[in-house]
Amino acid sequence: MKKYTTISDISNLSETIMQAISLKNNPFLYSELGKHKTLVMLFFNASLRTRLSTEKAARNLGMEVMILNVNDAWQLEFEDGTVMNTNTSEHIKEAAQVISQYADVIAVRAFPTLKDKKKDESEYVLNSFVKYASVPVINMESAMSHPLQALADAITISELSTKRKPKVVLSWAPHPKALPQAVPNSFVEMMQLLEVDFCITHPKDYELNPEITKHSQINYNQEEALKDADFVYVKNWSSYKEYGQILSQDNNWRMTKAKLGNAKFMHCLPVRRNVVVEDAVLDSDKSIVMQQANNRTYAAQVVLMQLVEDLNK
Amino acid sequence: MKKYTTISDISNLSETIMQAISLKNNPFLYSELGKHKTLVMLFFNASLRTRLSTEKAARNLGMEVMILNVNDAWQLEFEDGTVMNTNTSEHIKEAAQVISQYADVIAVRAFPTLKDKKKDESEYVLNSFVKYASVPVINMESAMSHPLQALADAITISELSTKRKPKVVLSWAPHPKALPQAVPNSFVEMMQLLEVDFCITHPKDYELNPEITKHSQINYNQEEALKDADFVYVKNWSSYKEYGQILSQDNNWRMTKAKLGNAKFMHCLPVRRNVVVEDAVLDSDKSIVMQQANNRTYAAQVVLMQLVEDLNK
């Protein structure tokens, strides 16, 4: 593996999932692999799970970790050719090259504006690091994707599925704030790679980018979609079409114990209780959100392991 | 030891103090004990001594340390059954369980509001972590107690006392800001466990929670109280009765060299010079505030050692 900015950077998914599960069983087996290797984690946005699980994963491999909240430093310039006489103090060209000299791997978290679709889709923050850094880059959630989360989700489904081809449903939920499409995008892409019967359900006009959903089935009727589901991934996102807008806060889309039936409940967290999903679901044994969160460590660890193995070649 | 949220979690105080002093003499003797164990430190409030000494203590034991300023992430919800459609993004149930999966020990600092006595006394932040976390929790100063400080204070008195039963006085001091009762509460509780002649002095209406002070002697006359003292612990706190109020800023309660006499001066720091205590005291050899601060490391280290030993069982 040369970088991990999108799930398509995984060359062998089923093997990677197997490796992750094996790391989970023996997290310190490769605790010498990362010796004298440094992960620099750069945060343009808030983080709890991603920060702690990725740091933990690196330390499990014996890596050094250095963390920088970029906003505590100064504003970076991403445009080419700008006369930098206003707010930005350093160009990404310099920042990415300099940090590469202190890091063996750089991990970046940078959310979308949800205002400027074209800019967000350009993934200018993440891609600028990929372009200018001389070391592998990991995406810790970018404007349009969250591949570490999707890998953790795939590990979780692999661990807990009792069928050859389980039915997995991605079900939109209401939320008071406009949220990115990063998590559902990467989840959709991941489901397209697994042997699952996959379907997406959301209100009209909440279609995700069709270049991502491709042939995946979309059903505007949640009840129909949820029928016989084995795994239900609940998540809010703002509209892609009317970019970044909240078009509905319809509580009928909230996940309930009744609707869930015998399916397992998934969510990437943080989750707003009794808005996105009722307490009765989260507090039941149908909820596997803790397994998902736990697998974040092993998703990050398997990615770091593959990146470091490649560096050591 | 299963947790350290209150000094009553110490099963054998004199042995624990002895162990701490022995760690101080040989801080790296157990530097393999914490290998592959992770301390996650969560700060809801500012910290200097607590942060550095606790991190240092963990590293002395070979532990990994991950630090999160919770306010850099998002606001947590502590109420049960809430419809989370306003400011809080994640429920403590999820947060505490998730962090437990990345941590072997969780340390939490969460100050009181000083507005809502009932809420503060419920210790809802600390106790929610204890309730929902699946790993041991350490109190790095909560709404109502600061047991790491009290343990460091006990170590300091044990080291420096030249008498079988020294006289220890807790003396209130003025301060421009309303401060919590956490430090005096834990100090009182600790003195009740040590073989000392203990007395508290403060202006009327500054009584601490009587369920904490219990049988401890209270004297409204500072001069009388200080007579023949061996150790004088000076500290401001806001009123417990008229909760969180500043009832007095009377400079006559400030500690002076003259009042202190031959006693040793103690304070948890940070201390406002010439408000709480005059320079002449802090700059004299009567002041043992540096020993107290130094012992913060060994108080934390002995607690972590006992917690990790219990985990390793």
Place this chain on the structure above:
Amino acid sequence: MKKYTTISDISNLSETIMQAISLKNNPFLYSELGKHKTLVMLFFNASLRTRLSTEKAARNLGMEVMILNVNDAWQLEFEDGTVMNTNTSEHIKEAAQVISQYADVIAVRAFPTLKDKKKDESEYVLNSFVKYASVPVINMESAMSHPLQALADAITISELSTKRKPKVVLSWAPHPKALPQAVPNSFVEMMQLLEVDFCITHPKDYELNPEITKHSQINYNQEEALKDADFVYVKNWSSYKEYGQILSQDNNWRMTKAKLGNAKFMHCLPVRRNVVVEDAVLDSDKSIVMQQANNRTYAAQVVLMQLVEDLNK
């Protein structure tokens, strides 16, 4: 080495440069030297390169690193004898002594006010740490100097010079914000110690402190100054004379490919592209800013190595 607050703390400069280059070739050769030694890094101001490179340097030596953004704690008092009844919560006397008990080396970054020349020149933050700390102090950029940067610059010139006595020019550049004189001050002092033909060029009234520039040649004509230069260090600073003022934003002082000729371009970074220097310079092979930034690690590492060797004596 007992401290590193100014480049005059280096006892043998050419040997130190040689050691740094040798560390660069083998960064982990002394990875046991710093075992059980802790570097505490204190930031009063923002940092990217300094923070990451100094942390990296310490870890290369096997040291533990603890980082505190001082502003996340509380405001420190630096005046003697103050009645601390307003904004400051802790006196530097206590803070520096306490932190010394948790640290083997303390590194401090504290910028000038650029308002109060006398206060800035007193270096009250840095010097208070030197005065009250009981462990060696490293300057990570103070009000008036940046010796880690100057050492990295000296290493870079030593590595890349092809002449016995290269011509080095420090050339002022325009900038929209008032910047400190710390970097040019330390660069001037360093050039006075190296065997170089050194000259400074800037608009009138931008003279640096004459006690620092001493006998160094000053030329108000940039074109003349740059003639036959081997290394051109470009940097903005605000006026020393009319302290902290921006007296000129004259774009004619911007560095261009044409002016630079065959010289190598140096800058400490962050640099504002097309304000301080045009893209064509930074993007050319004449630019050695990346080597400078990389050498920050080895400048810090050689300093830490000398300090720790002294501690181990």
